[in-house]
Amino acid sequence: MIRLELKPLETIQDAWTMLEQAIGVEFGTLPPYLYAMFSIPPGQNVPSASRIKSVLLQEMVHMCLACNILNAIGGAPALKPPSYPGFLPGGIGPDGKPLKIRLLRLSREAMKQAMDIEEPVDPLDFPDAPLEALAAGPTAVTIGEFYAALDAFLATLPGQAWKSNRNQITDDQFFAGQLFAVNAYPDAHRAISIIVSEGEGAKDTPLDFQDELAHFYRFSEIYRDKVLTKAKNKQGYQWGPRKLGVDWTKVFPCIPDPGVHDFSKEPAEAQAAQAACNLAYSRMVDALQSAMTGTAGQLGVAVRAMFDLRLAAQVALRTPLRDPKLVAGPAFVYTPTSGGASQ
């Protein structure tokens, strides 16, 4: 389970810092989830790809909502693209140490990592494979608790602390029904409730506020290759019996952690493919940075860059390395293209 360091919240600057961290965590989940999703060839492992994609899209929404809150209280979002393998901002793992996030193709290991990131404070225990209870460090909180503390602080802010319509990203182009402007505390509270609900679900159900499975359980379904199914038992659910249909072998043979791979020894085509991925990713980050700070049209530029990244990844994942049995997915290495994002 990812736990985040929680410092006392006393000033609005503390809230800005906390929201920056939240934005970093939401953004930071994208590369590992994208890597796993990209590693699935078209038409293969469809239920798995669909579940990972659904989480990815919601993480993007969560990031935008966190930006909206930060903008609404006068802050200025600054994307800090992480390097992988590496750590989520402020992230602390189950043993009280930072959890190193890796870029892994679709695999049990990748899904376990995703479950670790998304695990709620008290994961529901369903028959067939009960989960171990996890101990919390004294200064570390779950993402849900982290947001709860933020929510409690935001509730105390006076009305004039909220700046209406400041650099807000709404659903007028993308994410219909999911993105909305934060203009006052009730909007922020709603945004936080959605982020926590979709990530962790409710205390007594694996479902989120829209009766969809929370992220942890979507990844668990892939990990276990079983559909979480309603059941007439104490818990209300059980794993299976229907299988999800995961075939761990039906993935591109991509290496783990391409960010630390020495591509200078790889064929020129593989180097070019990586360069194309990194360029598209960097453009996406820079456009996102502009969009978050209120530049009209830049979200559309970022989305186009995201599609470019996908196209570049598809080339990379079909380009053999020196060992012709292997390929590499995108390393998500950021290089500023327009001075947009922070490093």
Next chain:
Amino acid sequence: MSVLETPRIYFRGEIAWDPITTNNDPDFYNENTAESVISPGETVQAYRESAIQAVPTGLWNPHGTHRSIFFDTEISGADLGAGTITDDPFVGSPCGFLGMLVDCEPYGAWSSQQFFDSMQFGIAGGCQISCARTMRAVARYINFVRNSHNRMIAGVGSVIWQTSFPKAALQLDAHDSPALIALNKAIAAKDVLGLTVRWNTYRTIYYDNPCLRNGSAATAAAAAALEAKLNEGGFQPNPARGLVVGVIGLWRKSEPAQEPGDRALLAALPGEVVASAFARLDRDRLTIDLGNSIPEVDELLSKQDFGDLKAVAVAADGVTVLAKLGSLDYHQYDRNSYERASGIVTLRLDAKAAKAAKGANIQIRTGDGVLVLAEQALRALPTDHNLYLDEGKSAQSFIQVFKHGAPVGAGTLVTIYDGNSLASVGSATTNSSGVAAFTMSSIAGGAVEPYILVAGPNPVAPAQLDPQTTPYMYVRTLPADAATAALPPTWDNVYAKVLANWNAMAPCMDNWLRLNDEAQVRAYAPVLKQLTDPGNFEAYRFMPVTRDMTPGERTLLYAFLDSAPAAALEMAEAPAQKPRLRNLEKMSRAMRSR
């Protein structure tokens, strides 16, 4: 019939519409030749820029994708025979639908359809109905006076969508849901083919602003802002948003799959203020689908108050009342009732009234006797609502005739009229199943033509195609394009004669495949051939989305994809082609409607 039986399940929510609008305009697209109108010497980039410049004139979404998607849509209730319930465990479950919105006739608004792969009600592992597509969803009975308050592009309108799923395409997991348990039991009946899903979309908002009105300064400002955004680059869709109410119910043998086949109560007020509705008589109950019928009058979506609406059975003269069937007070058709039961209302009849209603026409009248809806007993409904033909080909198409919502027997005359000239183009009589067969022929050079269907003896040509009252079908002929097929399969030819069409009109394609990049196109050859294979025509991902690739274009494209790059480079230059003639009459008509 169908969804008007119980058990039935309701859903409600919203839908995003994201069509490319460029092909709605004859300045940019020729629907007869199925080609983007790229002037000699004009580049694809210049064409795209022209489309952006046309945003202020009404082309509101040059970066559309054709996708339409449910959002914030959930199961809202069920009726197991004793009225609407909202405490079933299935209620609140999410509903998922992702379709490609494509007009068979791109200039017009009456031939919309959605190509999709699945509909999902609930989630895997929970209470769910999972439906794999077997046929597209079709729009019918478009109502252009639905919401007079919302006069913005098509925001004033509403439309009925319908598709059906055979049993083999369904997975229904009832768990602890009485509604799904009842549906599961009912669906097992021998004469039930599967499930029909019917939904109504209405109150469409453009530019994400419910206050915009056609021709207003605010609308001009919104269009200017979009134009500026488009000029920033990137991917800048401008989806519209609408509301949805819908119903899931039984699909019985002989019931039409893609439009209501129930008893048709047609719009009778001047201006069709109350749009056509559908009714089913089941022993002591008359169920009426008013899902598309009662207009909203304000931004709060308040329904127009007509006072009590009375259902009566009338004699053949259409005036004499044979029996009073019941009455609906305003609260039975107001906004709350509409959203609670997706516009479906039920009247309990006494035995005498039920008997009278069985063989007589039904009407809906206001309390002071004004006729609002009048049943047309005989209806000839197409099974191919939007038929695509290649030039030179023909296809047999079947028309099912209903009388009071039930299939007729043998010997009923069906006449087809050209929807433009209103000339009779053929007639046939029904077989013992009430089906008349016609051979629909393609049109030389390509065209999109509507046909009106009239059932019964002594047919009279309708005054016009009225989607509220006249059953109709569209036939789109794609030109053979033999000259294109005969071109050498070089990159220059395949790009200029095939791919540039969609590269110009659909900038969204840049997200998935750069159509102007020979290497990419070649790299995706197997996928391209799969996605453009006519055998996959119904699939969500079929390419081109607009279903307008001509046989000649396909032949040239496949010849190119099958050729080796080096060989292609050595091909001789293409012989010069004669320029195609534009259908000026069609273009003129479309210009008038813009």
